[in-house]
Amino acid sequence: MTKRYSIAAIPGDGIGKEVVPAGLAVLRAAAARAGGFALDVTEYPWGSDFYRATGRMMPEDGTATLRKHDAILFGAVGDPDLPDDLTLWGLRLAICQGFDQYANIRPIRLFPGIASPLVGADAAALDWVIVRENSEGEYAGHGGRAHRGLPEEVATETSIFTRTGVARIMRVAFRLAESRPRKHLIIVTKSNAQRHGMVLWDEIAAEVAKEFPAVRTERVLVDAMAARMVLKPRSIDTVVATNLHADILSDLAGALAGGLGLAPTANLNPERHAPSMFEPIHGSAFDIMGKGIANPIGTFWSGAMMLDHLGEPAAALMITDAIARVTAAGLLTADLGGKATTAEVTAAVIAAIEGRNL
Ligand code: NAI
Ligand code: MG
Numbered sequence: 365m366t367k368r369y370s371i372a373a374i375p376g377d378g379i380g381k382e383v384v385p386a387g388l389a390v391l392r393a394a395a396a397r398a399g400g401f402a403l404d405v406t407e408y409p410w411g412s413d414f415y416r417a418t419g420r421m422m423p424e425d426g427t428a429t430l431r432k433h434d435a436i437l438f439g440a441v442g443d444p445d446l447p448d449d450l451t452l453w454g455l456r457l458a459i460c461q462g463f464d465q466y467a468n469i470r471p472i473r474l475f476p477g478i479a480s481p482l483v484g485a486d487a488a489a490l491d492w493v494i495v496r497e498n499s500e501g502e503y504a505g506h507g508g509r510a511h512r513g514l515p516e517e518v519a520t521e522t523s524i525f526t527r528t529g530v531a532r533i534m535r536v537a538f539r540l541a542e543s544r545p546r547k548h549l550i551i552v553t554k555s556n557a558q559r560h561g562m563v564l565w566d567e568i569a570a571e572v573a574k575e576f577p578a579v580r581t582e583r584v585l586v587d588a589m590a591a592r593m594v595l596k597p598r599s600i601d602t603v604v605a606t607n608l609h610a611d612i613l614s615d616l617a618g619a620l621a622g623g624l625g626l627a628p629t630a631n632l633n634p635e636r637h638a639p640s641m642f643e644p645i646h647g648s649a650f651d652i653m654g655k656g657i658a659n660p661i662g663t664f665w666s667g668a669m670m671l672d673h674l675g676e677p678a679a680a681l682m683i684t685d686a687i688a689r690v691t692a693a694g695l696l697t698a699d700l701g702g703k704a705t706t707a708e709v710t711a712a713v714i715a716a717i718e719g720r721n722l
Contacts, residue, residue, distance in 0.1 A: 367401040369674050372433040372639070376411040376455065378648025379658035380439020386710040387437060387663035390683060393714040394671065398679035406433070412443035412451055421454030427462040431638060435670050438643035439663070444650050453505075456643075460498060463638035465631035466529065467536040468496035469669070470614045470645065475661075476692035478622035478700060482597060489597040490621050493544070495537040496610030498631055500529045501561075503607040523606075525561035527568060534572040536634055537604035541579045544602060551583045552605035552613065565606065589613060593620065618645060625659025625699045628666035630673065642670040652698075656705050659697040661687055664713055686716035693722050 371391075375384035388405055395403050408429070410422040421441070423429070430436060436459065441451040459465070474480055474490040482489070504524035511517045534551075541549035551569045555562035566583060573581050584592065586609045593600065593616055605613055618627035624646040631641040644662030652658055668683035690712045696702025697709060704712075712722045 369401060369403050369434045370432065371403050371405045371670075372430050372436045373405050373407045374410055374436060374438045374455075375407070376439040376441045376648065377413075377443050377451070378440060378650060378653040379646075380411070380441070380648055382653070382656065382658045382706055383644060383660045383663040384437060384439040386660040386706055387667045389710055390660075390664045390686075390713050390717065391437075391667045391671070393717045394667075394679040394682045394686075395676075397682060397717050397719075398676065401674075401676055401679070410455055411441055412446050415443075415446065415451070415454065421451060422458065427459060430459065431463070433639050435639050435674060436641040437663075437667060437670060438641050440644070440646060440648040442648035442650070459641055460631050463633050463641070464499060465633050465638070465641055466497065466499035467533060467630075467632040467634050468498035468610070469540070469630040469632060470494040470496060470610070470617070471628065471665075471669075472614075472617040472621045474621050475626070475688050477694055477696070478626070478691055480620055480622060482594065482620050485597060485620065490617075492597075492600050492617060493540060493602050494610055494614045494617060495533065495540060495602065495604040496614065497529065497533040497605070497607050499607075500524045500526060501607035503611075523558075523561050523608075525564050525606075527564070530565050530568040531572060532634075533604065534569050535575070536632070537602060538572055538576040538579050541602035542576055546601040547579050548601040549579050549581045550589070550600060550603045551581055552586050552589050552603060552609050553583055554586050554609070556585060562606075569604075586613070590616060593617060614645065623659075623699050624662070625697060626661045626665070628662050628669055630666070630669045632673065640670075640673055642666040642673070656707065657698050658706050659699050660706050660710055661691075661713075682717050683713070686713045689716040690722060695722065 375381040415421050441455050472492040474487050502523045506522040507520040509519045555566045627645040629645050668680040671680040695704050695712050
């Protein structure tokens with residue numbers, strides 16, 4: 365019997381509108397090739413154009429509408445004429461927070477044919493997963509401003525660390541580390557300088573570690589971690605870090621593995637009380653939007669993560685294997701030094717999935 369998964373697609377703004385349709389085409393090809401399941405896709409035209417028309421980034425009942433889907437494929441938000449905090453909080457963060465997608469998973473690997481800026485790096489040097497706390501920490505939205513415009517104006521941006529929030533992200537990270545061959549987890553911290561939240565973070569990490577005796581752990585300060593990613597990449601496997609720290613480290617990781625256009629991410633609600641959301645890590649890329657040259661691979665890989673999450677690992681592997689075949693063949697977009705268009709890379713990945721010549 366054919367299983368059916370209900371997918372919400374939200375292209376959003378800029379190149380999101382180019383890479384999400386490409387991603388859907390690749391997902392459909394993988395589903396057809398793998399067999400046994402089908403995707404029922406509903407597209408939602410939410411984002412900055414929707415805001416200009418309605419005054420909202422998504423309808424008031426947007427999250428209620430999305431809740432009935434099994435997963436969400438998201439493009440990007442961001443518009444040259446609208447404030448970034450409005451677009452981000454109005455759509456992407458509203459979904460992440462509304463669905464308690466507290467675990468942000470960011471795999472890093474070096475595909476064949478991709479040059480890393482890191483001298484001597486190969487596929488074995490760059491095979492990491494960064495687990496980012498996605499619901500609290502430095503991006504909890506807690507704080508305020510007073511005395512606006514006056515000399516004594518003040519703004520606070522308070523980090524929030526809760527026992528529940530830290531324990532649950534640690535468990536996700538430990539489970540993931542345990543599932544990987546090296547069973548090694550680096551806990552990124554800054555408890556030397558941040559004496560409250562980060563100390564709680566460290567204490568809970570040590571408590572949760574007792575539940576996972578097979579996992580070897582290390583505690584590394586975030587600044588040292590940035591250096592280690594560049595100097596000793598082979599010593600890294602699974603990494604867990606706060607919202608802010610992982611945001612920065614994962615951009616560095618993405619750059620080391622060939623750039624923003626390749627990197628995927630999953631915003632998971634691990635308990636599956638609500639749909640999870642899968643998206644490339646890049647933004648709406650004002651400078652290249654509408655040109656048809658956006659790299660769609662980050663979206664394809666995000667789609668593969670979505671299939672994995674839905675319980676279709678064979679189809680997910682078809683997508684990542686097809687990406688590797690296409691990058692190995694040198695069919696690359698301009699951000700990777702090539703000349704291929706979004707459409708050409710998409711057609712080649714679909715051909716690889718279907719077992720045809722590129
Ligand atoms: P960006 O990721 O949109 O672009 C940064 C640079 O990388 C640009 O030069 C762009 O052309 C290039 N780039 C990004 N993705 C690419 C791809 N797939 N193929 C080829 N080149 C690619 O980040 P930026 O410029 O800081 O932000 C632009 C807008 O996107 C802003 O409004 C920002 O708030 C928003 N943004 C949204 C995100 C999201 O929706 N998850 C994440 C990051 C930024
Ligand atoms: Mg970022």
